[in-house]
Amino acid sequence: MKSNMIMTARTIIILAVCLFFTLPIKAQSKITRAELLTRVEYLQEYIDGDNIGANSGLKGKYIFFRIDGTLGKGLSYSYRQRINKPTSIQSLFDATDFLNLTYTRGPWSISAGKQIIATGGYEYDRAPFDLYYCSEYWYNLACFQLGVSGTYAFNEGNDLLTFQISDSPFRRGTLNPTNDDIYSYNLMWTGSHEWFKTTYSVNVMEYAPGKYINYLALGNRFEFGEFFFEFDFVNKGTNAKNFLLDDYCLIGDLWWTPIDALNVFIKVSYDRNKSVTEDLCVAAGTDVLRAGAGIEYFPFKDYRNLRFHLNCCYTNGESPAANSLRPDQTIVNAGLTWKLDFLKIR
Numbered sequence: 001m002k003s004n005m006i007m008t009a010r011t012i013i014i015l016a017v018c019l020f021f022t023l024p025i026k027a028q029s030k031i032t033r034a035e036l037l038t039r040v041e042y043l044q045e046y047i048d049g050d051n052i053g054a055n056s057g058l059k060g061k062y063i064f065f066r067i068d069g070t071l072g073k074g075l076s077y078s079y080r081q082r083i084n085k086p087t088s089i090q091s092l093f094d095a096t097d098f099l100n101l102t103y104t105r106g107p108w109s110i111s112a113g114k115q116i117i118a119t120g121g122y123e124y125d126r127a128p129f130d131l132y133y134c135s136e137y138w139y140n141l142a143c144f145q146l147g148v149s150g151t152y153a154f155n156e157g158n159d160l161l162t163f164q165i166s167d168s169p170f171r172r173g174t175l176n177p178t179n180d181d182i183y184s185y186n187l188m189w190t191g192s193h194e195w196f197k198t199t200y201s202v203n204v205m206e207y208a209p210g211k212y213i214n215y216l217a218l219g220n221r222f223e224f225g226e227f228f229f230e231f232d233f234v235n236k237g238t239n240a241k242n243f244l245l246d247d248y249c250l251i252g253d254l255w256w257t258p259i260d261a262l263n264v265f266i267k268v269s270y271d272r273n274k275s276v277t278e279d280l281c282v283a284a285g286t287d288v289l290r291a292g293a294g295i296e297y298f299p300f301k302d303y304r305n306l307r308f309h310l311n312c313c314y315t316n317g318e319s320p321a322a323n324s325l326r327p328d329q330t331i332v333n334a335g336l337t338w339k340l341d342f343l344k345i346r
């Protein structure tokens with residue numbers, strides 16, 4: 001009965017979105033962003049002091065193409081393609097991070113297409129080419145999925161409330177090898193209030209047909225002059241008994257900008273899952289801490305499209321073999337990120 005009600009509600013919402021996009025819209029096409037971004041680096045990885053040759057050396061980390069624009073009054077689109085991500089012949093869409101249409105009218109907006117799952121947290125929210133090392137949770141959440149969402153802006157636009165239905169990030173998971181017909185239901189609040197900013201969410205995600213894991217994600221950002229500090233708490237569970245602090249992730253990072261050309265940061269993450277075997281992001285038995293620091297340097301004044309970075313992190317704790325983070329793991333990397341803005345080419 002519950003599954004039938006959820007399916008009916010989901011169908012009504014999707015049909016309403018389709019009808020919404022058929023409303024007459026005055027054509028007004030314009031490209032507002034067109035850019036190519038890439039990151040390359042030299043990386044060394046060690047476990048128990050031994051160099052891991054397969055993961056070391058010169059690496060082409062990311063190549064992204066992004067284009068945003070408008071198609072008519074209130075109607076906009078956003079598209080980002082990861083050029084160097086593996087795909088299958090059956091689904092070249094795998095390498096598309098997002099491709100969606102959004103219609104905005106007053107404080108309301110509605111969006112459909114491939115989207116970022118509306119989950120809180122600042123590590124999760126940051127673009128991948130701006131992250132140098134991450135939590136175990138971040139590495140394993142397939143955050144780009146097809147879906148529909150509606151957003152309401154209030155408090156003079158400083159607060160946004162978003163409800164989203166999307167494909168589950170756990171499609172084709174180990175507990176669900178064949179059925180793609182599973183979904184995620186997401187409610188997120190983002191706020192911007194002078195020195196304090198938030199990205200909070202509650203999420204109910206199917207990991208197998210009719211079976212759900214629940215998320216509470218609280219992302220907090222504090223800004224004070226040359227400094228800002230971000231702190232994320234992500235708690236997961238399948239029932240009231242194992243929901244609170246049986247399976248969670250903590251992420252904190254502090255950034256300092258002593259001069260415009262330089263950012264200095266430290267970052268710590270802690271993943272722990274005592275017993276929630278249904279968590280397909282962080283395996284049961286995980287108890288792992290990662291800590292590190294780094295710098296970003298922008299060599300040209302008033303030009304942020306070229307960036308050098310240098311950072312190092314160390315990981316230790318209990319980590320099952322399937323995890324990305326390994327005990328006694330050290331990673332050092334140095335490299336550069338650059339962006340070509342096609343709209344500013346003369």
